[in-house]
Amino acid sequence: MELTSAIELRGITKRFGKKVIANDHISMEIRRGEILSLLGENGSGKTTLMNMLSGIYYPDEGEILVNGNPVTIASPKDAFACGIGMIHQHFKLVDVFTAAENIVLGLETEGKLDLKAAAAKIREISDKYGFVIDPNKKVYDMSVSEKQTVEIVKVLYRGADILILDEPTAVLTPQETDRLFDVMRNMKADGKAMVIITHKLHEVMDVSDRVAVLRKGKYIGDVATCDTDPQKLTDMMVGRATTLNIDRPEPKNTVPRLEVKDLTIYDALGVKRLDSVSFTAMGGEILGIAGIAGSGQKELLEAVAGLQTAEKGASILYRAMGQEDNAVELVGKDPLQIKRAGVALAFVPEDRLGMGLVGTLGMTGNMLLRSYRKGHGFFTNRKEPEQLAKTVKEELEVVTPSVNFPVRRLSGGNVQKVLVGREIAQDPSVLMTAYAVRGLDINTSYTIYNLLTEQKMKGVAVVYVGEDLDVLLELCDRILVLCGGQVSGIVDARTTTKEEVGLLMTKFKKEGAEE
């Protein structure tokens, strides 16, 4: 079949705020009868780009051509009108509706709501491409894979012939993934244009005909899948390591501070988030944790902090500075018990204003959160926290009108300084940070790097969960790579390469955890 162009993007640019350029003059083509993989690291702008095709965002610059005609896609409705359907990573379904109700939702056809006719049409679509779907099943009764099927049928029902799937396999089992790929091949054979956003290299190789690579908002290029291999794709995806010049002294006097053994965690839905994770974080070094978003980073840190329930057999041993012989078991303790056991654990969570700080309180109030139990009397002691707030403000150069100004109204960088400042002020033996520099400008990022290195030199075990591989490689001493909740490798940050870490991050599950 001859491949005709379905969509052409010309010089598409999208900015968020003044500083963040999510897409930088991207030009590319999507063809009919072809499955295109859009490949890139987290934050490389894949989803943003596709959101502009589905009408969620509107490009700041550039032109979109559908079937050779320039179009304006300002809303999801416009996207439907162009025949573009996007299957989002987070399903957009109403739980108490049936599959059929969800599928016809928002359609403006004449006449009354005829769910029987809709169900018949849904069955017809399912038969044609090989879906299995019950139109009358309620969404809350469905498995993740069934919900995804509803999403796909929803866009097909609307007559979409250009389908964009945003990381469709992230939530599927391998068998479900295979079924999805079969369906995708059927749709391709039917002449539909398909885009699959992914960062799993083996899936790229498995299902797609052509691969387009984005890196840091820029379009790197495209290759036919048959002409490439995972190694070449990784090179394109991560690029050559850039030099950041982060000061990294050699670790000295390393002693085990945090020993994690066989840590397994299931989430509320019964999905395994961590699979017998074992590692040791040493005092005097920074242990980086790399992995694709959602590989278990959050669960790992929260388990140590006492916010997750570990499966039986897990053990997390903590050894305070100066009391290395006295190990404290953290599994089975809640945060208060951990604190009462004298554990000096500092945690800078990913969700700064949700889990870390109270947005409507000032710096003093937020410092107080760590110390309000200390007083004896009925009244809280505000003097010490206020003093601490002032110290943090001065030393970390927090820009705020006063220490009582609501932190919610500070910039992201200043919010992070307040949080990190508070956590470091407790003289921790273990300091865990999740995406500590996300959304921060370069100067603030360096302030944070220096603070972490300072803690490391004091003998603290620093755990740094990061997403930028360049930073991980230059800041950390060792890097633990998580892949699907398993440790896929622990590498020396001084000798490893971006490619090695990248491959570990996307390692095939069937290869097993160890090589």
Next chain:
Amino acid sequence: MNVSQIVQLLQSAVVFGTVIMFGAMGEILTEKSGNLNLGVPGIMYLGGFAGLAASFFYEFGNPDPNPVVCLIISFVAAFLAAALGGLIYSFLTITLRANQNVTGLTLTIFGGGLANFFGGSLNTMAGGVGQISVAVSSATYRTTIPGLASLTIDDFPIGSLLFGYGFMVFLAIITAVAMHFFLNRTRAGLNLRSVGENPATADAAGINVTRYKYLATCVGAGISGMGGLYYTMDYIKGTWANDGTIEALGWLAVALVIFATWRPLNAIWGSYLFGLLYWMYLYIPGLNRSTMELFKMLPYVVTIIVLITTSLRKKREDQPPAALGIPYFREER
């Protein structure tokens, strides 16, 4: 209790049930869009007062008021005034994203205060005995279906029990059935429910979330306002009373929404049950002033029991709209 007492109780139950039903029906429509409007009592006050005032000015300006005009004027005025209350609520909660609970409670206080203040003014303007009366309008509202209402079978006043009411009693039932049909059988109803369940999904499906929320809240308020209109025109016969009954019934309407698990058809029998429970204390012998109060709690106790059982059973269809009380705005990165 003899037969006539039972009939009397049931009739009182239907009358108060109708007030509650209108209030609840409007609130169901509003809550289906994800707006929890606690301003129902205030909105019912607004509706009742506006209908009364419109009739008053028409009847006192005309020596020979036309009953049909009386009806239309008061009906439209009540609906608009109540819908205006809904518009205030919508603007504050949807456009300005104010807290829904606070806004609703404020609206209740505002509606009650406004209506009682001007209701008192109307009484003063009416002069005489210090009580206004819109006799013609009220009589129109209270007209029963000739023939049917006086039907008896073996001395049992079946006609007066089933048909001895003004048209609004039947309008309430029709509204409930129509709303059931609208919510479950029409495209717009499906869209509205999706807005209350998951506005982000509705938005992505191309549904104008803001428009649905505004419309449902304003029309819902208008329907709630009919409860106040029925109360003033029918039950207290076109007068104004500052005794707070409308407010009490308004809160019962809010409770009924939960009791009916957001289903209009359940609200029909539920409202009559609430009316029955409301008046029960008058018919139980041997109650004194304090034990009477215990029985007045019944509708609320029943609501709490329903809340507990529906929460325990966890049946998804019986739960409130998932996005109820949560303001929606498109996420920006």
